[in-house]
Amino acid sequence: MTNTETPMIPNEIVVEHPEKREPIGLFTWICVGWLAINLGVALLTPFLPIANPKEMISMPSMGMSLDHLMGTDSLGRDLFARVAWGSRISLGVGLGAMAIGFGIGGPLGMLAAFRRGKLDVALSSVMFTLLAFPSIIAIISILSMWWPRSLAKIILVVGISSVPLVYRVIRAATLSAGSKEYITAARVLGAKDRRIVFRELLPNVAPTGLSFLLFGVATVIALEGVLAFLGLSIDPNTAPSWGNLINDARQSLNDTPQNWPLIIFPSAILCLFILALNFVGDRLRSYFDVTEVKL
Amino acid sequence: MLKYFIKRLVALVAIIIAISIGSFFMIQLLPGDLATSILGVANTPANKRELYARLGLDKGLVQQYLTWMGHVLQGDLGKSYITGESINTSIGKSLPIDLEIIFLSQIVAFACAIPLAMKAARKPNGLFDRLSNGLTFGLLSVPSFIIVVYLVLIIAIKAQIPGTGPGSFTRWPEWAWLFTDTGMFFTTVGHNLTSMVIPTLALSIGSFVVYFRVLRSDLIATLQEEFITMARSKGLSSRRIMWRHAFRPSSVALLGTAGINIGGLIAGGFVVQYLLAIPGLGGLLIASITLQDYLVIQSTVFVVAVAVIVINFTVDFITTLVDPRIARD
Amino acid sequence: MSTETNQNNNPDEDFLVVENLTTTFNTARGPLPAVGGVSFRLGHNETLGVVGESGSGKTVLSRTIMGLQPRTNVEVGGSVRFDGHEIVGATEAELREIWGTKVAMIFQDPMTSLNPVTKIGKQIGESLHVRLGMSKDEAKARAIELLTLVGIPSPEERYEAYPTQLSGGMRQRVMIAIALACNPSLLLADEPTTGLDVTIQAQILNLLDELQMKLQMSVILVTHDLGVVATRTDRIIVMYAGRVVEMGRTKDVFKDHRMPYTRALLESTPRVSNPSHTRLKTIPGRPPNLLKLAEGCAFAPRCSRATEKCSQERPNLEPTGTDGHYFACWNPLDNQSAPVSSSTGSTKEFGEDNVRS
Numbered sequence: 016m017t018n019t020e021t022p023m024i025p026n027e028i029v030v031e032h033p034e035k036r037e038p039i040g041l042f043t044w045i046c047v048g049w050l051a052i053n054l055g056v057a058l059l060t061p062f063l064p065i066a067n068p069k070e071m072i073s074m075p076s077m078g079m080s081l082d083h084l085m086g087t088d089s090l091g092r093d094l095f096a097r098v099a100w101g102s103r104i105s106l107g108v109g110l111g112a113m114a115i116g117f118g119i120g121g122p123l124g125m126l127a128a129f130r131r132g133k134l135d136v137a138l139s140s141v142m143f144t145l146l147a148f149p150s151i152i153a154i155i156s157i158l159s160m161w162w163p164r165s166l167a168k169i170i171l172v173v174g175i176s177s178v179p180l181v182y183r184v185i186r187a188a189t190l191s192a193g194s195k196e197y198i199t200a201a202r203v204l205g206a207k208d209r210r211i212v213f214r215e216l217l218p219n220v221a222p223t224g225l226s227f228l229l230f231g232v233a234t235v236i237a238l239e240g241v242l243a244f245l246g247l248s249i250d251p252n253t254a255p256s257w258g259n260l261i262n263d264a265r266q267s268l269n270d271t272p273q274n275w276p277l278i279i280f281p282s283a284i285l286c287l288f289i290l291a292l293n294f295v296g297d298r299l300r301s302y303f304d305v306t307e308v309k310l
Numbered sequence: 311m312l313k314y315f316i317k318r319l320v321a322l323v324a325i326i327i328a329i330s331i332g333s334f335f336m337i338q339l340l341p342g343d344l345a346t347s348i349l350g351v352a353n354t355p356a357n358k359r360e361l362y363a364r365l366g367l368d369k370g371l372v373q374q375y376l377t378w379m380g381h382v383l384q385g386d387l388g389k390s391y392i393t394g395e396s397i398n399t400s401i402g403k404s405l406p407i408d409l410e411i412i413f414l415s416q417i418v419a420f421a422c423a424i425p426l427a428m429k430a431a432r433k434p435n436g437l438f439d440r441l442s443n444g445l446t447f448g449l450l451s452v453p454s455f456i457i458v459v460y461l462v463l464i465i466a467i468k469a470q471i472p473g474t475g476p477g478s479f480t481r482w483p484e485w486a487w488l489f490t491d492t493g494m495f496f497t498t499v500g501h502n503l504t505s506m507v508i509p510t511l512a513l514s515i516g517s518f519v520v521y522f523r524v525l526r527s528d529l530i531a532t533l534q535e536e537f538i539t540m541a542r543s544k545g546l547s548s549r550r551i552m553w554r555h556a557f558r559p560s561s562v563a564l565l566g567t568a569g570i571n572i573g574g575l576i577a578g579g580f581v582v583q584y585l586l587a588i589p590g591l592g593g594l595l596i597a598s599i600t601l602q603d604y605l606v607i608q609s610t611v612f613v614v615a616v617a618v619i620v621i622n623f624t625v626d627f628i629t630t631l632v633d634p635r636i637a638r639d
Numbered sequence: 640m641s642t643e644t645n646q647n648n649n650p651d652e653d654f655l656v657v658e659n660l661t662t663t664f665n666t667a668r669g670p671l672p673a674v675g676g677v678s679f680r681l682g683h684n685e686t687l688g689v690v691g692e693s694g695s696g697k698t699v700l701s702r703t704i705m706g707l708q709p710r711t712n713v714e715v716g717g718s719v720r721f722d723g724h725e726i727v728g729a730t731e732a733e734l735r736e737i738w739g740t741k742v743a744m745i746f747q748d749p750m751t752s753l754n755p756v757t758k759i760g761k762q763i764g765e766s767l768h769v770r771l772g773m774s775k776d777e778a779k780a781r782a783i784e785l786l787t788l789v790g791i792p793s794p795e796e797r798y799e800a801y802p803t804q805l806s807g808g809m810r811q812r813v814m815i816a817i818a819l820a821c822n823p824s825l826l827l828a829d830e831p832t833t834g835l836d837v838t839i840q841a842q843i844l845n846l847l848d849e850l851q852m853k854l855q856m857s858v859i860l861v862t863h864d865l866g867v868v869a870t871r872t873d874r875i876i877v878m879y880a881g882r883v884v885e886m887g888r889t890k891d892v893f894k895d896h897r898m899p900y901t902r903a904l905l906e907s908t909p910r911v912s913n914p915s916h917t918r919l920k921t922i923p924g925r926p927p928n929l930l931k932l933a934e935g936c937a938f939a940p941r942c943s944r945a946t947e948k949c950s951q952e953r954p955n956l957e958p959t960g961t962d963g964h965y966f967a968c969w970n971p972l973d974n975q976s977a978p979v980s981s982s983t984g985s986t987k988e989f990g991e992d993n994v995r996s
Binding site: 144147148149151152153155156157159160233237240241244245258261265268269272278282285286287289290293294297 | 324325328329332336337447448450451452453455456459460462463467573574576578580581584585595596599600602607611614615618619622
């Protein structure tokens with residue numbers, strides 16, 4: 016009877032799935048390009064012919080011109096230079112915090128899911144309790160009392176507060192990858208743990224991890240904006256972050272409402288950067304999900 | 311069902327204890343000198359010793375924690391070291407404001423998200439679906455603090471709508487007024503609602519986007535289920551199928567999302583409150599951070615964290631009532 | 640209902656008339672003819688078996704008869720006249736009038752076809768309340784009666800149960816209760832017993848049988864299992880690749896089948912009279928891809944009797960001479976030469992305990 020049960024009409028035809036696997040698409044590449052440009056600017060700002068972000072090089076509140084692409088702020092500082100230097104801070108916080116989060120949460124999550132048993136129970140109960148704690152409140156209160164502010168402290172606090180979340184995501188991804196038959200097959204064949212982890216599990220967890228990393232960086236960059244608004248990010252006079260720039264603009268816009276580029280540019284760049292991260296992360300996730308269904 | 315409920319309740323208590331320990335030690339272990347912030351220039355070693363003895367801070371940390379917890383369990387959060395005001399009173403004044411903002415914003419978010427998600431899910435990949443899907447994806451990437459800034463710029467400054475900008479917050483009137491001066495009561499309610507426009511919009515946009523996207527994709531999946539075809543074969547109207555057969559199972563996912571989201575809103579609302587000078591819990595927390603008012607920070611953090619967890623627990627419990635599948639594992 | 644008078648030329652035969660029915664799905668990979676021109680008639684109180692492998696179009700056929708195909712990306716041609724209604728081309732609003740009340744369907748998988756978050760009693764009572772206009776209390780009382788009718792013990796208690804709290808067999812009984820709630824005159828049962836244990840299968844089929852007699856319905860029983868249709872149907876349609884390849888009275892099709900595919904299906908079905916450890920014959924090859932159907936007979940690539948002609952020209956349904964028995968084959972098995980292996984031709988072999996009188 017085996018032959019008679021071979022399906023001939025794939026289910027997706029009888030029941031129409033609206034979300035079929037799409038090609039990667041132009042917009043995804045635009046997003047990747049935008050991320051690359053921002054990353055490039057952040058890395059290369061000191062070597063590019065970009066004005067000093069702290070120097071008052073022109074008249075205050077000038078409109079956009081060839082000399083000052085985005086105009087100048089209320090103190091006559093070049094906005095383009097400030098946005099470019101600001102990307103170093105914002106991206107630095109985002110990537111740095113996620114490096115800490117993944118550096119601690121990733122291995123712990125994989126270990127718990129791979130070993131299971133008591134280790135998993137112990138680690139998971141601690142992590143899930145921490146997860147219940149609203150982390151932004153912890154971040155705000157810790158940073159508000161830990162003087163003086165510095166980039167390293169912000170990265171450290173935000174990074175550590177992201178550990179439980181990273182742990183949960185990686186643990187879940189490892190668990191689902193580990194339950195696949197080929198992992199069982201590898202175990203039965205007597206593969207060493209190290210081999211299973213690095214050759215079988217890691218490649219399967221990596222796509223989930225990567226897309227979550229992108230979402231994480233986006234969240235942290237927005238969070239840095241919140242901290243800047245509360246005056247808890249780094250001192251805007253030493254080095255402005257995107258959040259600082261938006262906060263400055265908000266305050267100076269009361270006096271010079273005609274200087275709207277001051278708020279439009281930094282907030283648009285921040286939102287578009289987050290949008291690109293979200294979009295690429297989302298495509299990545301659905302791309303790999305669909306592949307798995309097809310298998 | 312009962313067993314499941316009790317299991318969750320035990321976990322809830324354990325988490326609340328963990329949080330109390332967390333919020334206590336987090337504050338204690340941080341650098342910063344309480345004596346300086348209270349005594350200022352009078353911070354001599356003798357004064358400091360006297361102050362610590364008076365506040366009970368000369369005892370061991372564990373004993374301090376137990377004393378604090380003992381008071382908290384009796385419903386007393388203590389008094390501010392700096393202003394001397396009862397923390398119960400401060401939180402009692404602030405909390406209703408948070409609740410009002412959250413309540414209003416959730417009503418707006420659900421009222422927009424549910425019908426729009428249903429319309430989009432009816433024709434997946436149709437014009438309306440593509441448009442709304444793209445638009446909400448874009449909005450998803452706009453942090454709430456940016457939304458507030460633009461709302462203030464547009465509504466309060468450009469459109470000059472009075473009572474909407476920062477600092478224009480009006481408290482909800484006391485109920486007693488309704489019986490003594492009805493006119494005044496409704497005027498104040500009007501002022502209050504006007505001053506709620508921006509914070510409500512700011513928080514509801516973020517919630518709306520999340521709810522819309524979750525409900526839409528869940529509805530699309532649900533509408534492909536065999537039990538929907540089955541409901542069609544009974545000769546039921548599309549409207550009835552949408553609400554009774556598709557929305558109910560999909561609302562499980564929506565509720566779960568709402569639980570997580572409302573928890574986040576309490577915390578996320580802080581920035582909104584700060585920017586608009588609204589004296590809710592966010593305002594209280596940030597004011598006491600500026601004053602380095604340790605006990606108020608500690609108590610506010612504790613209360614907010616417990617509120618978030620209790621909300622999550624409640625939503626979780628409602629979810630199991632709606633969906634009998636969950637409690638059965 | 641399988642009395643001789645019913646099987647012979649019956650004035651009632653126009654109860655359901657299906658003519659040249661086609662269902663084509665528009666897929667990303669081109670048009671997919673799931674049902675490719677099916678015609679048959681069904682009388683009052685008659686039971687028709689539709690048999691075929693998975694993907695032979697039998698499920699799509701049963702849904703198209705009801706007008707229940709997906710709303711988008713599908714084209715239906717031909718005609719289905721059911722008790723004076725034309726189904727093909729009717730709007731969903733028109734169809735809603737007869738759905739549930741005149742024609743009802745039992746779905747294949749009761750786990751996925753019952754709403755998981757609604758009490759089963761409510762699911763049965765819903766059509767009573769919405770379609771028949773009963774009050775909520777009346778609907779509840781009737782739902783409990785229906786639960787009793789389909790043999791569910793302690794129906795008052797079960798009324799409050801959710802689908803996940805019932806066993807597979809119970810769920811299928813609930814499905815039957817829902818389908819029968821508004822007394823339909825035509826019941827379409829799509830693989831009603833596929834997911835169930837063998838003992839439960841027999842119970843459910845007997846229940847259907849019994850209810851058919853009691854409630855005077857016509858039934859179309861769709862299945863891949865010849866054992867199911869052998870003793871419970873008056874007539875059989877054998878489908879392959881969306882087309883009818885053989886049809887006739889159940890007795891005739893079993894005894895005197897002409898189409899090699901029917902033979903292959905029969906030989907691949909386990910039978911009571913086989914000695915233990917008998918190896919069942921399997922049908923070589925795979926069912927054809929409907930997106931790439933060739934000109935000729937769709938079964939030709941898997942058929943041992945296939946000739947040149949088979950892959951070039953599609954055979955039409957030809958009468959055998961026996962009343963109402965048709966087949967579509969260029970090289971039919973004939974009565975004498977067919978090497979009937981181990982009493983292939985008896986319906987009794989497929990379920991001796993349930994032989995219809």
